[in-house]
Amino acid sequence: MAEKRTNSEWLSDLRTEGFEKDDALQDLRAVIVRGLPYALTKWLSSSDPQFYDLVEEVAQETLLRVLSHLDTFKGRSQFTTWVQKIAVRLAITELRRKRWQDTSLDELVDTEGSFFGSRLMVDPAVGPEIATEQSEILAQMRRLITEELTEKQQKAMIAVRIHGMPIEEAARKMDMTRNALYKLLHDARLRLKKRMEEEGITADDVLAVFE
Amino acid sequence: MQPTDEILKQLLHHLGKTKADELGCDELFELLDEYTEAAARGQITEQLMPLVQQHLDQCHDCCEEFEALLSILKSEAA
Numbered sequence: 284m285a286e287k288r289t290n291s292e293w294l295s296d297l298r299t300e301g302f303e304k305d306d307a308l309q310d311l312r313a314v315i316v317r318g319l320p321y322a323l324t325k326w327l328s329s330s331d332p333q334f335y336d337l338v339e340e341v342a343q344e345t346l347l348r349v350l351s352h353l354d355t356f357k358g359r360s361q362f363t364t365w366v367q368k369i370a371v372r373l374a375i376t377e378l379r380r381k382r383w384q385d386t387s388l389d390e391l392v393d394t395e396g397s398f399f400g401s402r403l404m405v406d407p408a409v410g411p412e413i414a415t416e417q418s419e420i421l422a423q424m425r426r427l428i429t430e431e432l433t434e435k436q437q438k439a440m441i442a443v444r445i446h447g448m449p450i451e452e453a454a455r456k457m458d459m460t461r462n463a464l465y466k467l468l469h470d471a472r473l474r475l476k477k478r479m480e481e482e483g484i485t486a487d488d489v490l491a492v493f494e
Numbered sequence: 495m496q497p498t499d500e501i502l503k504q505l506l507h508h509l510g511k512t513k514a515d516e517l518g519c520d521e522l523f524e525l526l527d528e529y530t531e532a533a534a535r536g537q538i539t540e541q542l543m544p545l546v547q548q549h550l551d552q553c554h555d556c557c558e559e560f561e562a563l564l565s566i567l568k569s570e571a572a
């Protein structure tokens with residue numbers, strides 16, 4: 284089969300000009316198009332009319348990116364896996380963008396009343412005694428969250444943790460990169476964890492009240 | 495939207511597994527092809543790239559991309 288190239292054959296074919304390169308690009312395109320339906324089952328059926336357009340667009344963009352980033356391939360995987368990784372990222376990024384484009388981060392946060400802590404409420408169905416215990420713990424958690432986290436951190440946590448917005452999309456709406464938003468959320472987790480330790484609150488204490 | 499106890503459980507789970515040093519999404523992307531190939535061969539162990547596993551546990555975005563790439567590799571192996 285034409286696609287059975289070694290990593291170095293892929294690289295040398297893609298670095299030449301002429302028919303070897305054209306063949307390699309065509310084969311690589313086939314690899315991408317064949318793989319994407321498996322990657323996207325959770326998002327889009329391959330019988331969906333949008334599917335074909337998305338795959339075409341992603342295949343095209345992937346090939347361009349591959350050609351301009353050949354020097355960054357370090358050979359730690361099959362070359363085709365590296366290419367498919369790029370295709371998966373491009374395809375899912377596009378699907379996420381479409382899915383969340385009409386959601387405003389500010390509206391999402393506004394409907395919460397205020398920031399993250401206010402989402403932590405006692406379910407009245409648990410009965411008065413447990414409700415008292417729960418509301419004490421929740422008040423403590425709310426205090427830690429509001430005292431320890433910046434508004435930006437709380438906003439990101441509402442979007443990501445409560446509404447399930449992808450970090451990628453929350454980052455886009457906050458004019459940050461995904462990597463930077465992950466780090467901001469990581470910092471938020473570290474702060475909360477440290478503060479809980481300082482106050483002697485363990486996860487088990489909190490969860491025990493909600494079992 | 496999630497109920498309070500679910501939010502708390504998830505939050506505490508993630509806090510419990512929070513490390514001072516974690517990979518960012520960019521570093522994760524660098525390792526994703528190699529890691530996913532190992533996973534497709536069933537060779538993921540506790541020792542292999544624990545930082546990658548840790549990030550995938552914290553980051554839904556990267557985890558989705560890992561699962562998508564894994565589905566492709568499994569389809570090729572089948």
Ligand SMILES: [Zn+2]
Nearest residue numbers: 519522553556
């Ligand atoms: Zn990530």
